[in-house]
Amino acid sequence: xIAISSFDVQSGKSCFEFRMGIEGEAAAAAARKRSxxxxxxxxxxxxxxxxxxxxxxxxxxxxxxxxxxxxxxxxNDYYVSVLQSLKATIFEGMLYARTxxxxxxxxxxxxxxxxxxxxxxxxxxxxADAARAAMRGHLLRCRISTNHWHLA
Amino acid sequence: xxxxxESRAAGRHQSLSSxxxxxxxxxxxQGKWTPSSxxxxxxxxxxxxxxxxxxxxxxxxxxxxxxxxxSRQGSGSFVQPGVVPTASEPQVQFPPLTxxxxxxxFLNFREGIEGEAAAIAARRHTEPQLQTLREVAxxxxxxxSLAEGDYEFHRxxxxxxxxxxxxxxxxxxxxxxxxxxxxxWTFGAGQGDFQQTVQTHHGxxxxxxxxxxxxxxxxxxxxxxxxxxxxxxxxxxxEDGL
Numbered sequence: 145x146i147a148i149s150s151f152d153v154q155s156g157k158s159c160f161e162f163r164m165g166i167e168g169e170a171a172a173a174a175a176r177k178r179s180x181x182x183x184x185x186x187x188x189x190x191x192x193x194x195x196x197x198x199x200x201x202x203x204x205x206x207x208x209x210x211x212x213x214x215x216x217x218x219x220n221d222y223y224v225s226v227l228q229s230l231k232a233t234i235f236e237g238m239l240y241a242r243t244x245x246x247x248x249x250x251x252x253x254x255x256x257x258x259x260x261x262x263x264x265x266x267x268x269x270x271x272a273d274a275a276r277a278a279m280r281g282h283l284l285r286c287r288i289s290t291n292h293w294h295l296a
Numbered sequence: 297x298x299x300x301x302e303s304r305a306a307g308r309h310q311s312l313s314s315x316x317x318x319x320x321x322x323x324x325x326q327g328k329w330t331p332s333s334x335x336x337x338x339x340x341x342x343x344x345x346x347x348x349x350x351x352x353x354x355x356x357x358x359x360x361x362x363x364x365x366x367s368r369q370g371s372g373s374f375v376q377p378g379v380v381p382t383a384s385e386p387q388v389q390f391p392p393l394t395x396x397x398x399x400x401x402f403l404n405f406r407e408g409i410e411g412e413a414a415a416i417a418a419r420r421h422t423e424p425q426l427q428t429l430r431e432v433a434x435x436x437x438x439x440x441s442l443a444e445g446d447y448e449f450h451r452x453x454x455x456x457x458x459x460x461x462x463x464x465x466x467x468x469x470x471x472x473x474x475x476x477x478x479x480x481w482t483f484g485a486g487q488g489d490f491q492q493t494v495q496t497h498h499g500x501x502x503x504x505x506x507x508x509x510x511x512x513x514x515x516x517x518x519x520x521x522x523x524x525x526x527x528x529x530x531x532x533x534x535e536d537g538l
Contacts, residue, residue: 154318155460162461165412173404221391221398222405226465229388 156237159230160287164280166226167211171263171279172272173218182217186264189213190257197253204238210260214279217267241286259285313354315422316345318458320355324364324375331380335365335373346423388461388468393475402472403528407521409465410450411514417456418505418513425456426506433498442485443477449498453517456505480528490527497523 174182189210196203208231215223227234242252259282266274320341323329336344341352356373359365367373393399421429432452437445447470454466466473484490497520504512526532 154314154321158459158461161416161459162465165416165462166409169405169408169412173408220401220404222401225390226388230461 155233156240157287157290159233159237160241160283160290163211163230163234164283164287166223167214167283168276168280170215170218170220170223171267172276173220173223174214175267175270175272175275177219178217178267178270179219182213183264183268186210186213186217186267190260190264193253193260194257197250197257200248200250201253202242202249203253204235207238207256208234214263214267237286237290241289255285256282312347313351313358315420315458316341316347316351317355317358319345319422320359321362321364322460324359324379329375331375332377333375334371335375337372344424388465390468390472393472399476402469403476403521403525406469406473407518407525409462410453410521411518413454413457413459413462413466414501414505414517415510415514416459416462417453418508418510420458421456421505422458425452425458426502428452429456429502429505433495433502436491436495436498441481442491443474443481446477446481446494447473453501453505476524476528480524483531484527494520494524 189206193203193206193210196206208227211234212224212227215227218224242249259278262278263275263282266278320329320335329335335341335356338349338352338356341356342349345352356365356367360367364376364379365373366376390402391398393402417425417429429449429452432445432449435445436442436449439445440448450473451463451466451470454462457463497516501513501516501520504516
């Protein structure tokens with residue numbers, strides 16, 4: 145268990161749960177609606193994050209950009225506006241989810257990149273169910289990694 | 297999926313106490329339990345949340361750890377005098393409806409978000425939340441317009457999810473939802489047994505939530521919204537979608 149003073153533990157957990165629902169649906173819609181331009185943007189973001197992985201940088205901006213990119217690829221502004229409105233909370237959640245376990249930053253970013261790849265692959269394949277499952281799975285892992293926050 | 301896995305891992309006891317913890321925390325943060333005031337007794341809290349005493353004690357211990365509550369031996373628990381209530385849960389800003397294309401996007405979004413809220417409500421609702429849901433469903437339009445009663449029902453489902461982000465979203469989307477419901481009810485009220493069908497749908501959804509069947513609750517919500525959407529977009533009284 146780690147000490148968290150500035151961040152509301154329960155809001156963080158609720159936020160990941162909410163994101164599973166919202167972003168799972170956004171990813172499914174993206175698989176149906178994505179344009180070629182969307183795919184180029186998403187691939188670029190993943191490549192940038194993979195570059196950072198080797199520098200040992202956390203890449204929070206790139207991480208958020210990927211999620212926003214998936215929402216944009218749904219071509220539904222309601223999904224985009226949720227992520228933009230919750231940006232500060234999402235950043236805090238990402239930061240704290242990554243304080244978990246004994247993994248080094250490099251390993252954590254590698255795991256995130258692999259999970260983002262699965263989401264992108266499903267969107268490329270236009271497989272809505274797989275995209276939803278991959279996004280939910282990714283956010284579920286983030287949420288589970290917050291379990292050690294809980295009051296023992 | 298997440299909740300089930302988590303509550304298996306943590307044990308039912310802990311998941312219940314975190315629900316009670318959340319509700320009590322919300323009462324404090326929203327200023328409904330004011331700073332320095334005495335909390336209801338453990339026995340009263342057990343009754344209020346319909347849980348056992350160890351569950352209440354665990355929730356109180358968590359609130360003490362957060363520095364929100366003080367317990368004095370023999371005289372009960374108090375809200376910390378220094379707590380500053382904030383009603384500032386993050387509010388989501390949604391784009392306005394400016395075209396039929398926006399309306400399509402909004403209705404798709406609503407189906408996704410409300411289906412998930414219903415699934416979580418099925419897993420996590422408390423007895424008082426279920427009671428509220430039953431009452432709101434039974435009294436559709438009794439104290440306000442039918443459209444407002446319909447909105448109140450959907451809001452109560454989001455509230456029963458126990459996740460403030462779902463509730464905030466439904467509240468932030470109130471004017472969007474009311475725009476659609478206004479049209480639907482204005483033209484639907486006199487048509488066939490429109491109101492009866494809506495109430496049947498709402499009732500089926502409440503039963504799926506009461507049965508803690510997340511999949512059935514999600515399906516019932518989505519099909520109900522698809523049915524209302526068909527009514528809104530075509531004006532035809534659709535075949536019962538459930």
